Amino acid sequence: MYDFSKLKVLVVGDVMLDSYWMGSTKRISPEAPVPVVVVDSEKHVPGGAANVSMNISALGATAHLLGIVGDDKAGKKLAKILESSGINVFFDVNKNAKTIVKQRVVSKQQQLIRIDFEEGFKHIDSVWLKEKYTALLPNVDIVILPDYAKGTVHDIQYFINAARKAGKLIVVDPKLPDFTAYKNTNIITPNYMEFIRAVGPCKDDQEIDSKAQKLIKDLNFDIIALTRGKDGIDLIRKDKKTLRFKSMAEEVFDVTGAGDTVLSVLALSLSAGIDIEHAVQVANLAAACVVKKFGTATISIKELHRVLELNKVFPEENVLSREQLLQCVVQTKAAREKIVFTNGCFDILHFGHIKYLQQAKQLGDRLIIGVNDDASVKKLKGPSRPINSLEHRMQTIAALQCVDWVVSFSEDTPFNLINAIKPDVLVKGGDYTPDAVVGADVVKQNGGEVKILEFVEGYSTSNIINKICGVLDK
Template sequence: MKLTLPRFDKARVVVAGDVMLDRYWHGPTRRISPEAPVPVVRVTGSEDRPGGAGNVSLNITSLGAPVWLLGATGDDEAADSLTNSLESAGVFCDFIRHEQAPTITKLRVISQHQQLMRLDFEESFSESFQEQIPEHLEKLLDNADALVLSDYGKGTLSDLQSLVKLARSRNIPVLADPKGADFEKYRGATVITPNLSEFETIVGPCPDEKTLVEKGQKLRRDLELDALLITRSENGMTLLREDETELHFPAQAREVFDVTGAGDTVIAVLAAAIASGMPMPEATALANIAAGIVVGKLGTATVSLPELRRAVSSVHGVERGAMTREQLETVIEEAKSHGERIVFTNGCFDILHAGHVGYLEEARKLGDRLIVAINSDESVTRLKGEGRPINSVERRMAVLAGLESVDWVVPFHEDTPETLLEMFKPDILVKGGDYTIDQVVGAPIVHEHGGEVAVLEFLDNCSTTAIVRKIRKENVTA
């Protein structure tokens, strides 16, 4: 399975669920209290982090995807801290504040890298307060591409079925990370992502793969789910879908330091990928790679887009061949992150000849990656006249993509490649022929972005137009 990162910035995700504040007090411990046999911690520092649905939202926004978070909090300082942290990270917060209940807060006392105590501050929100969630969600779904239900069993999502039906009635995918012993409340969701322990709590022990798949498919059918994704720690993940063979994804982590928050990362990446239009298997593979990154970090953590790019590249390599503009923009960014120099050239390349091949080989030597932008059929006709091109754009792209010197081929319908140059910002723009540099179309754009422009001669003095004329002349003579 070849992976290309999607355009996360085009994926709009709504997260609804239990919002929590993870608060940490740090300090040294040098004595035992005279009042009781407990250590005395002199607090020298504190740290607040969004937890629960907040951490899921941070994972999504760290990929560059816009995210809206709906949750319930108290009307207190903890809610202010959560709002400030999340909004500064780019999360749009819609918090329903309750004056009679505190924001769910988990206070951890840490000394010498060890947790000595955890204090939980939480009370149940009133039923009338919980009834406001669907009303708020309905407004947020107007511009959503996916909905994540981040359920930690704290009561914010007391009526999950209404939320699932609300989103599915609008053809919006619904993803849920389930909690508790009742999965019936997730009926009709697009996909749920239980870990193995949560899954076995519902279906019973699964001593082997066959049992896991059989019980998983039965659960998926019973709950009317499109898919079931079981996360299995060191055994990776298993994706089950209707009328499809099960897919097993091996764990990607080389070294595990902390599994805290790994489930948040999985559902966050899965949701952002699906919201961007990525198929379920590819989205799962991406989430699996992200999980391998996050378990190598201490504490609840997020995965950044550059980290994910590097990991995908190390697993799959940077893809080559014919691409859309959006796909190419992603792989160019990945190549640049590794310090690779991008070379760009363009043309009709109607009938590929020795001059073209030699020219492209010389162009490739100027950098690490070569992009060939190729005129669409309509563009060639405008430039060359009726009867051209001889070969369709799909055939021309296929031939160019087969050359060893060419990394990526992309079509363009405009008469000039200036739009692509603005988008890709290549390090070197190359043109073949007897141009001077100031005559090369797009040269000012490349110079403005700090790039270079080079002019190469076509080898063997070949010409597609001359070849076409010769063929037509010989056909007339015959």
């Protein structure tokens, strides 16, 4: 469900370079009552629509970015950073424009001042930009239009209408005070200040809802996702009760770029088939993660999966059916996490098992255990086994901290299960050779590896059973 790797996104809007001068502050200037910063480092990150595309790429989707820059060092630096992040960059490098730069001076992770270098692009009618947009449109799933009111999409209805005709999902982040400019958009994501600039002051939630419903009807919006900072996100749909999602942020360090993250995660989630209520919940959690970071930041697919898991968006139980497990495997691979698989009967769990599984867990991020069902154990071990039922064996294994997911299999070997999972690491214990392990060929063909771990000497289920029987005989 959270695999965005097959999605292609077209982002069109105002791109900018966010630059940071960072250093120490130990004295006040004798010239004016301002701190003196001794700059010892600097960094440059994409901002505006470019940060939206960085979020899209970090979440595993393919991002195409259209924008305007000047024929200058800042524009070249911005393009280089974006391309190195795997983004397909299509810039109108315009001699009549200057790349927008937001220069921040920072000391001890505290922003002291921001200096903006911008003329905007309202004087530029980029025919090339529209032609490129039209050419790219048929091959994408989503169109995102982050409008920062700098002029790149000053004719924004052209972009909305073209996407609408092509049947694409359109998501707009508005900046203009008159939302008429964005009519016929599927989803619009204003923050609270942008919203009240458009509709006027609102004394309470009821008035927010009323004015939002009027916008939806008058301007043919499908959804307004209203971001309200510490008050979370309001999901407003035509003639439906507003759903309010409380902010999940426990710690707010820097809100720069949080709106870009909401925009990106919401658009991708909907295109991936996630229902709108769930999509807003996911976007809300993603924003809570980003505001803990300093400066213009993104969230990776791996971070997103972690925060979803912590908030129980992943299955709460770790004893899963094969179908449930394969869903989790898709999500885990999309997060670029390393999957480790091993299997066994685990009839009477003992110290040797625990040491073996702890070692297996250290080989990756997720440890999956395949457990023989009762009938297959009987075939392997004889008619007196298993001692413990499949349900009890799985629940016992699942209780170990090192184990992520447990699944059963009924075949004589776990080959079919291994073939479905295609783990990064296949683990077996004992005196096997890697080539003799069931499923080794499948794992190796997919770029994985087979690891043989030594059993802890003196520990086995059979020994424990024999010891118990010996005591009883006496």
